[in-house]
Amino acid sequence: MAPFPGSGLAKGLAVTLRTMMRKSVTEQYPDAQPELPPRTRGVIGLFEENCTVCMLCARECPDWCIYIDSHKETVPPAAPGGRERSRNVLDRFAIDFSLCMYCGICIEVCPFDALFWSPEFEYAETDIRELTHERDKLREWMWTVLAPPALDAGAEEPKEIAAARKTAEKLAAAQAEPEEGES
Amino acid sequence: MSLAAAQHGFLSPAGVEIAFLLVGLATFGAALVTVTTRQLVHAALWLVVALGGLAVEYLLLTAEFIAWVQVLIYVGSVVVLLLFGLMLTKAPIGRSPDADSGNRWAALAVAVAAAGALVWVVVDAFRTTWIDLKGPAAGSTRVTGESLFQNWVLPFEALSVLLLAALVGAIVLSRKAKADEAFGTSATADTPVALPGEKEGAR
Amino acid sequence: MNDALDVALRLLVVFVVFLTFPLIVGQTEHKVMAHMQGRLGPMYAGGFHGWAQLIADGVKFAQKEDVVPAGADRRVFQLAPAVALLPYLLVLLAIPIGPSEGAVGQVLDAGIFFVLAVMGVGVLGSLMAGWASANKFSLLGGLRTAAQLLAYELPMLLAAASVAMAAGTVSLPGILHAFHWWWLPWQIVGAIVFFVAGLAELQRPPFDMPVADSEIIFGAYTEYTGLRFALFLLAEYAGIIVLCGLTTVLFLGGWHGPWGADGLGWLWTLLKTALLAFVVIWLRVTYPRLREDQLQKLSWTLLVPLSLAQIALTGIVKVVIS
Structure with missing residues (x-):
């Protein structure tokens, strides 16, 4: 219920006036x-x-x-x-x-x-x-x-990176094992 | 006034008098076209010209107030109302075949009689009175108001009452016709109780 | 000779005002409306923020073909724009902008009556256009125009009459000479009624039912093209100037202001007129269009009683203080 008659009209005017004061959202495209x-x-x-x-x-x-x-x-x-x-x-x-x-x-x-x-x-x-x-x-x-x-923080790794990392880790592990065997 | 009249002759008219005469002729012509044209809306528009011409005549007689009231009431409202009515009837563009009346000779007789009576009254009342254009305006708002509310207040009030009666009468007539119609439809529609809100829907 | 020159000069000034001010209002409307809707509005014509947009529009209108529909009533159709436009030019003549003799086109004894009478004639142009176009949308527009005029002429007259009563004169400069600041609260209801009724008479949104473009295309002006159409638009904007000027003169005290009353009075008049013109645009952007029945209801059940109450108030105060 409106507190006084015409308050809705005033509210409408306030909305348009406020929009006018704000920066417009138009993009000056070709420029x-x-x-x-x-x-x-x-x-x-x-x-x-x-x-x-x-x-x-x-x-x-x-x-x-x-x-x-x-x-x-x-x-x-x-x-x-x-x-x-x-x-x-x-x-x-x-x-x-x-x-x-x-x-x-x-x-x-x-x-x-x-x-x-x-x-x-x-x-x-x-x-x-x-x-x-x-x-x-x-x-x-x-x-x-x-x-x-960029991915969200905490997101799953991209598949190709995960795959590459796995291969790299495997390779590293494979290289590390013979070293262990040697020592 | 008789002194002033002595300085004026009908054979050596001043510029204002010539203008008055010409505007009068134009007004008369427009009025004639108004009643003779077969095109309904054109008749209303010629009426505007005639009424406007009358306003100009008032102006030339220094009755400024009357002139503007003439434009306001007649051109601004009465003709608009007239046009509104004509538009509601879908007044056709071009000639209306039935825009004629068998009473035209009787109407002409009445018009001529009325015009004759009016001209006679005016001539008899004013005869050779001339308006002094150089002095203070004889038809200014103040002068008109003073004479209206001091000398002519009784006719003015009588007219007001008459108009009010006409207004009330018009309202009563239109209300009555509407009530009858509503009653008739509700009876034929066989609705035992017609609430005010339902009446609109029933029709 | 001097008199003739004086008259010619005044006419010229009024004519120039008549041609430029509506364009200024139109351009302001473009920009203000755009910004109120979060847009920029015209930006290119003329270089700086599209200041020449309406001139470009005018050139465009002048280039367009002047079409008269085959079934139309030729002469009435062609005459209508002039009938719609000229009254506003005449009204501008009578609006005083400053206290001196030279600040008004022509001092009229019955100024209020002249102004209101001639403004009413302007609507005749719309009616002629609506009927003569041989188009059902135009006819509907004309009908609505007539109904609206009949409804809003009365409250407008009554509100103006209230001021005339307060001032004891019907001459516009006379009213201004009698003005005191406390008239503002005294006549505020009349002012609002006058302004709203004037908006309705000009068919400005939210009272633009006669030209409601989503229902009846453009009402009485549907069939018009080119310059004749431009004349109708010019009439609308000239009407805004006239209405704002009149409201300023009748209710806001015209050249009276807190300071600089002599010499700068015309500035006050222009400032108040401009402010009111902004309000006209503001209202247009803010409110949706009133339906035809709401339109009639607003006039007959609100504005007419309000204006009558204002007249009663004016009469009472007038009797008390005299």
């Missing part, structure tokens, strides 16, 4: 770039060296907007007398951003960490066909990818 958090879904960058042309991303893409062409190459055996290895070589990796719905499934499914979110977002085109970006462009965007945010 000032927005500060976007890492992993902002701006654009997808490709780190080619990690790609094995496994086609998982293209298959999982709900929009079928990833185009991958490749051919096989035989690699001479690593050691003399060994078997020749065949290797997939990437010919084309393109993402049609007019189809992409930024679900990020391709990035999730990539088993070799070849795809990354980049906060870059200024790639509008005047023609829809020019929104299909090829590997060189995707590679350029790779360099705009931000480092992932």
Whole structure:
């Protein structure tokens, strides 16, 4: 119940006046770039060296907007007398951003960490066909990818670091054992 | 006043007199169009012109107060009310086929008679009285108020009572019609008890 | 010759005020409204904080095609913006800003009546526009405009009448000459009634039911484009100036102030007018639009009784002190 008639009206006026006194939240975008958090879904960058042309991303893409062409190459055996290895070589990796719905499934499914979110977002085109970006462009965007945010204090270790640490510990233990045996 | 009249002749009119005459002609023309046009809303708008012309005439007669009251009441309120009513009837754009009346000759006769009577009264009352434009305004608010509330207070009050009676009458009539209608619908709708709040919903 | 020059100069000054002040109010509205909503508002036009935004808007309006709908009543449709705008120009003539003879466009004997009468005529423009557009939204807007005018004209008049009673004159400079500071608390109810009714007559939010854009597009102005539309907008902002100026003159003592009454009186008038214009914008940002029935209810059940009570109070005090 209002303490006196019109107190609600006064409260409304106070709210707007207080908002006016505060700093406005508008970002002056073209003059000032927005500060976007890492992993902002701006654009997808490709780190080619990690790609094995496994086609998982293209298959999982709900929009079928990833185009991958490749051919096989035989690699001479690593050691003399060994078997020749065949290797997939990437010919084309393109993402049609007019189809992409930024679900990020391709990035999730990539088993070799070849795809990354980049906060870059200024790639509008005047023609829809020019929104299909090829590997060189995707590679350029790779360099705009931000480092992932720091983990929370007390969080579990990232898997790859944990695995690396375990191997390192094992190795250290293996090196330490013979030393013990010697002494 | 007779002295002043002697200085004025009908054959050598002053600028104000010419303006008065021209505005009068324009007002008369607008009034004629108001009653003859077949377009309803145009008639109301021409009425604005006619009433505005009258206000200008009052101004030229130095009756400033009356002029502004004329604009305030007639142009600002009465015509707006008129337009409001016309809009409620969906007055069409263009000619209304039925914007004519069989009584037009009788109406003309009444109008001519009324105009004749008014002109005769005015001519008889003022004859060759001229307003002295150079002296203090004869129609200022103070002068109008003093004459209204000293010399003419009884007619003024009688008019007030008349208007009040008309107002009350209008309210009574509209309330009565509404009550009848509400009663009729509640009877046909076969609702034994119609609470005031339910009446709105029933209709 | 000197007289003619004097008149011409006064007309010119009033005309310039008429053209610039609404733009200033409009720009202030842009910025104040933006900041009250946590935004910045226009920032680019003209360079410094978008000061030239409304000039840019004007240029844009002038470039647009002037469309008259096929089914519209051509002449009434084209005449309506002028009918809506001109009255405010005339009203500005009569508002005194300073105590001296030269600080008012034209001294009128029945100033209050002139001002209120002519302001009422402005609404006729909206009605003409609403009817002549041959558009049901416009017609609805026109109807609402008329209903609103009829409802709010009465309390506005009564509130103004209260001041006229207090001052014993209906001339605007006369009222100001009779003003004392204690009129402020004495006439405060009348002032609020006058201001609110004036807002409603201008169809400013929260009383903008006649142009409620979410229901009837833009009411009577739906079919207008280009310059004619701009004229309607200009009329609205000129109306704000006029309303704030009138409230200042009638209720806030115009050029009277705590200090600097002579010489700087016009500054007081402008300051108070500007403050009221800010309040107009503030109210617009703060309150949601009143529904049509709430609108009528507010006028007939609150403002009219309040203004009548104010008149009674004025009469009693007047009799007691005389």
